[in-house]
Amino acid sequence: MKSLLSATALIAVLAAGAHAADIGKTIAVDCPINDCDAPVSLTFAGEFAMDTGTMVDGVEFGGISGIDYDAATGRYIAISDDRSQKAPARFYELDIKSGADGIQDVSVVRTVTLKDKDGSPFAEKTVDPEQIRLFGDNLIWSSEGDGKAMIAPFVRVTSADGDFVGEFALPEGFAPSEDHATGIRNNNAFESIALMPAGDVLVANEAALYQDGPASTLTTASPARIVRYDAESGEPTAQYIYMIDPIPHAPVDGGEWNDNGLSDMMPLDDTNLLVSERSFAQNRGFTIRIFMIDLDGATDVSAIASLADSDETIVPVAKTLILDLGAIGLKPDNIEAMTIGRSEDGTPLLLLASDNNFNAEQKTQFLAFRIESLPGLNR
Numbered sequence: 001m002k003s004l005l006s007a008t009a010l011i012a013v014l015a016a017g018a019h020a021a022d023i024g025k026t027i028a029v030d031c032p033i034n035d036c037d038a039p040v041s042l043t044f045a046g047e048f049a050m051d052t053g054t055m056v057d058g059v060e061f062g063g064i065s066g067i068d069y070d071a072a073t074g075r076y077i078a079i080s081d082d083r084s085q086k087a088p089a090r091f092y093e094l095d096i097k098s099g100a101d102g103i104q105d106v107s108v109v110r111t112v113t114l115k116d117k118d119g120s121p122f123a124e125k126t127v128d129p130e131q132i133r134l135f136g137d138n139l140i141w142s143s144e145g146d147g148k149a150m151i152a153p154f155v156r157v158t159s160a161d162g163d164f165v166g167e168f169a170l171p172e173g174f175a176p177s178e179d180h181a182t183g184i185r186n187n188n189a190f191e192s193i194a195l196m197p198a199g200d201v202l203v204a205n206e207a208a209l210y211q212d213g214p215a216s217t218l219t220t221a222s223p224a225r226i227v228r229y230d231a232e233s234g235e236p237t238a239q240y241i242y243m244i245d246p247i248p249h250a251p252v253d254g255g256e257w258n259d260n261g262l263s264d265m266m267p268l269d270d271t272n273l274l275v276s277e278r279s280f281a282q283n284r285g286f287t288i289r290i291f292m293i294d295l296d297g298a299t300d301v302s303a304i305a306s307l308a309d310s311d312e313t314i315v316p317v318a319k320t321l322i323l324d325l326g327a328i329g330l331k332p333d334n335i336e337a338m339t340i341g342r343s344e345d346g347t348p349l350l351l352l353a354s355d356n357n358f359n360a361e362q363k364t365q366f367l368a369f370r371i372e373s374l375p376g377l378n379r
Helices: none
Strands: 026-029 040-051 064-070 075-080 088-099 102-113 128-134 139-145 154-158 164-167 190-195 201-205 222-227 236-242 258-267 272-281 286-294 318-324 335-342 346-354 363-375
Touching: 026 318, 040 102, 040 318, 064 190, 075 128, 075 335, 102 363, 139 190, 139 201, 154 190, 201 258, 201 318, 222 258, 222 286, 236 258, 258 335, 286 335, 335 363
Parallel strands: 064 128, 064 335, 128 190, 190 258
Antiparallel strands: 026 040, 040 363, 064 075, 075 088, 088 102, 128 139, 139 154, 154 164, 190 201, 201 222, 222 236, 258 272, 272 286, 286 318, 335 346, 346 363
């Protein structure tokens, strides 16, 4: 059902089947990584969905690929991965009402156009926004670029009004190549950003660089690079390997396509993070799993040009599965975004959001989990 709403009006209605998993269901996992200071305990707090085709100030809302919580306002910043095709590339400020009985509503407070270096909105198909985080008084966001059009990915800093402030350096070997010998795979580049408590910035590829090996298959894992940046200089200081799991399911009913990739990261402390993997199997749907990872002891591979050609012993980041959305009775859509926010009563929440791909058969889905306990979390 389409609706025409102002930027401060309610933009969503509960989708049918929103409570496939029981609100109040708790997921508990003993210390998942090395020496934890607490177990994992998450309680499902509800789902909220909005139809594809919902309009906000004359522009279709959707494509939510990244989200972050602003503790100063109690609101959320969310980025759309619209490649300036439906409207100029943009991010939203969202008001998400949530309490003990779940998410009550989601409203758009404002829409902000992202500006290129010259101060103009991005031209069509010149950018692919994927993640956004608060960054002091500014915001930091990523673009996957376009491997087919030889457009490199980037990480940029923007003002709260969308104006260009600065850009981080692209590590060597990440730019796309026409022969696919090196660089990013198309639509598998800078998918996630994490701001570490001590100040560094982590940026992760969704899949392996060409020179590092193939993407995940049903039987093999795949190495994605996590780049550590100095936040002040914007220069890369280290790189780690995250092993993306094999694709969990094959296509069904004559389908041909399936994949799996690293979709987001959220820090708990300076060594432990939550990482989400998003998988799709044609005619079967999405599989969304959340892992806890530990950077401690992982090999810095920034000096290794090609993992596939290297004989060095490489220790990837440690990872442990803590949540599979399907296993608890949820039917996730294309979940790409993750943040830790708070409900109106002050309870910390793990909030997930989906990219509907502006597809009428999908929806923009928000899932909330009350955080009873998480290792390293100091919020």
